[in-house]
Amino acid sequence: ETEAMKILFAASEAYPLVKTGGLGDVVHALPRALQQQGMDVRVILPAYRLILEQIASLRIAGWLQVQGAGRMHMIRILETDDHHLGVPLLLVDATDLFDRPGSPYLHPDGYNWHDNAERFTVFSRAVAQLASSGDILDWKPDVVHGHDWQTGLLPAFLKLIPEAPTSVYTIHNLSYSGVFSHEEFTHLQLPSEWWSADATEFFGNFSMLKAGIVFSDKITTVSPTYAEEIQTPGFGYGFDGVLRSNHHKLKGILNGIDQDIWNPATNSYLPVHYSLKHRYLAGKRSNKQALLEQLGLFLQDDQLDTPLLGFIGRLVEQKGVDLLLQIIPSILDNHDARIVILGSGEKHYESALREMAALYPQRLLLTLGYSEELAHRIEAGSDVFLMPSRFEPCGLNQMYSLRYGTPPLIHHVGGLADTVVDATQENLENGTATGFVFHEPSAASMLHAVERALKLYQNTAEWHKLIRTAMAQDFGWTKSASEYIQLYSEIT
Incomplete structure (x- = not known):
């Protein structure tokens, strides 16, 4: 030996x-x-x-x-x-x-x-x-x-x-x-x-x-x-x-990623556990309801179908926060959707987000700061995870999102490009799609990807298949x- x-x-x-x-x-x-x-x-x-x-x-x-x-x-x-x-x-x-x-x-x-x-x-x-x-x-x-x-x-x-x-x-x-x-x-x-x-x-x-x-x-x-x-x-x-x-x-x-910690079947921060094999749709829905209630939003059951877009990250230019700020009004004015944001960073981004949250009460749910518990709950309760980084050596949140059945929406750079497969018609048909990809670091390009995601979300069968493919990925060490x-x- x-x-x-x-x-x-x-x-x-x-x-x-x-x-x-x-x-x-x-x-x-x-x-x-x-x-x-x-x-x-x-x-x-x-x-x-x-x-x-x-x-x-x-x-x-x-x-x-x-x-x-x-x-x-x-x-x-x-x-x-x-x-x-x-x-x-x-x-x-x-x-x-x-x-x-x-x-x-x-x-x-x-x-x-x-x-x-x-x-x-x-x-x-x-x-x-x-x-x-x-x-x-x-x-x-x-x-x-x-x-x-x-x-x-x-x-x-x-x-x-x-x-x-x-x-x-x-x-x-x-x-x-x-x-x-x-x-x-x-x-x-x-x-x-x-x-x-x-x-x-x-x-x-x-x-x-x-x-x-x-x-x-x-x-x-x-x-x-x-x-x-x-x-x-x-x-x-x-x-x-x-x-x-x-x-x-x-x-x-x-x-x-640490697949023991980031595991929706066992993570102690999640109100309801779920897995690819066990009630992932009901589990995500219950976590979404609990997350919204934690953020002060108590909804009727039929209102839970409204798509929830999540963002967690440092509020700095690297993370594409400027792109997100530019498109929030278009998303919320033209679509029945909600956005939840967790992060802290540059003061001008923090105050711009604060002003925007005041314009869209109950639809833009903002938490400035960081909480490990809330991070897990946003990953589990969101329908789409937004990650528009300008550069990203590896990136972890997109892999956490896949694990939690939350298709990531990413800018095609660094580790994001290596871990997320775009939901094109072809990739959806051959069962490889796991998220949504845009290629230009511009608000128009990102908004187009968000609109593709919101449109696919209406197609229940396709959406469930997307979630299943995402959750089947293995990004352990x-x-x-x-x-x-x-x-x-x-x-x-």
Whole structure:
């Protein structure tokens, strides 16, 4: 029997210990899925105060001396018996860098930590040293898998060490690029040959993200379509050139979703449970009624047939909120429909939505803020889920919607394009349709898709078939994990 492949995940966050976004979810779910397929996986994180407060037992595995910004750090590598992640967890403990209040990246007052360049350079250096020796842990990974700009220097440091493991680098969001000045570059005593356009130099500064792209053995991003898009100026944030020249090692692998949490048959936030096999129509109808009542709307039974369109998301331009605002009046003036919105974000979008909700009482149901319970209830109770993002590396809500039998209406970008099949006549006939797709980021294009959805909703038989196909999709982590294993085996 061959020995299991050893994979070390290095990241700046992991749910449920510390999470600011989708990155944390992936670092929680993917290692578990890999472990289930026989990989020997460990996760290493910075020892933030927030994490240390949650962990009962720690052992010092060993010490490392690591170069920082004009000073050396004595760093402890901690092993834990923590079970939050479901795989073994290691911590890089540099007290003066990580043992402080606030989030992983921000001061409690909301601005970036002044020493973020040093914090994540030291983290990456420590992980590279640890992964290359095998002395401290008596365990040496075959592959080190880093994530986003915070570990961008990790593949670069590995390339400086003889006998180092190979590296995979995953870009979750290209718009955070870890850019710092030449002064910090010098202060951190990074190799002078890295200061070049072929390495880490980026428009007069240096970028940790770019280091990850240039020095890793494989680059992944979180959907196949996004992998293509980021090689173009419109989506590339200035990295499209370096990504094009490294496209031979770039692959898009879709994120999965947690199908245990997002399960309409068991989720505790839902008033009524349902599944593809069990009362999905009655279940969705009861959840719709409960949702509307929770939002203050008590309807006669025959009024429940009015289609409900849902939107959950940050109220920012990326999410296409401007398109939604432009078409709400046309939808509500010309159709018997309701819209439910949950989210918070830019003040001008919040106030525009508030004004519009006042114009359409009982038809535009607005909740500013975020609630996990309400998110599940909107996914279950809506008839169509609106997701008009201008760009979307992967996107999760469209997959949650499919799982909950709520056909998503999406702009054809990134992970949205990879997960939703348009309800064209042909796709409806051959049983592949799962939602509604528009191709131009314009109000007219989105409105046309909404009107197609509202028209199909009147055709009960077709609509039920659409829901059944949506609910039959499988977006768990198993398939994605297999693709990562394939990728790892190509470089070991």
